[in-house]
Amino acid sequence: MKLLVVEDHRELRALLRSHLERAGFAVDTVASGQAALDAMAAADFDALVLDLGLPDMDGMAVLAACQKLPHKTPCIVLTARDALDCRIAGLNGGADDYVLKPFDMSEFEARLRAVLRRTHGTRENRLGLGNVAFESVSRLATVQGHPIDLLRREAMLLEEMLRVWPRIVVKERLEEHIYSTRESVTLNAIEALVSRLRRKLRDGGADVLIDTVRGLGYRLVLAHDTGRHGHQP
Structure with a gap:
């Protein structure tokens, strides 16, 4: 499965890519919201891993734009925003899961696979x-x-x-x-x-x-x- 990771923190972006590739995924990474939208418009991805704190736009705006694309892509939000209203806004905005930083990489992978199992139920597992x-x-x-x-x-x-x-x-x-x-x-x-x-x-x-x-x-x-x-x- 092919993933798009949107994360502006260079070290975390590299860590996510390295771990997910070892786990068997093909991974593209970008560091800004506009780059994410361009990538989503150009290719289909099986899941989106989205940081909310991006340098050019709020991640929620990226999430909202993705909901309008013809191909619905499941999304896991990564963020340090731990307030309840932020989590509710993310889930109501179309996110399939909400992961708080810092997080354990193995737990993140397990949650990603759980999202893929749920959201790709219409495709043959x-x-x-x-x-x-x-x-x-x-x-x-x-x-x-x-x-x-x-x-x-x-x-x-x-x-x-x-x-x-x-x-x-x-x-x-x-x-x-x-x-x-x-x-x-x-x-x-x-x-x-x-x-x-x-x-x-x-x-x-x-x-x-x-x-x-x-x-x-x-x-x-x-x-x-x-x-x-x-x-x-």
């Missing part, structure tokens, strides 16, 4: 095709009920391909979904990622294969359909 299953919140992939060990980006690739099946995932969409905007991505990097996931699915006994659609991207197919689709190994 459990995805599957053939004998392959994927839990989007825990990021657990299994083949016939047996876990397969996937790295963060491998898990993100599998989730995206399962989510859009039977459609093709174009390479540009993979770059947007799996990598943050600060990372430069080469075609070779995408191909290497697909190759690793393809090998792990095969070694795990999956009856699902990754089909290369030349010039476009990739899609998942069931093994017995490969003759019809022209699977590329």
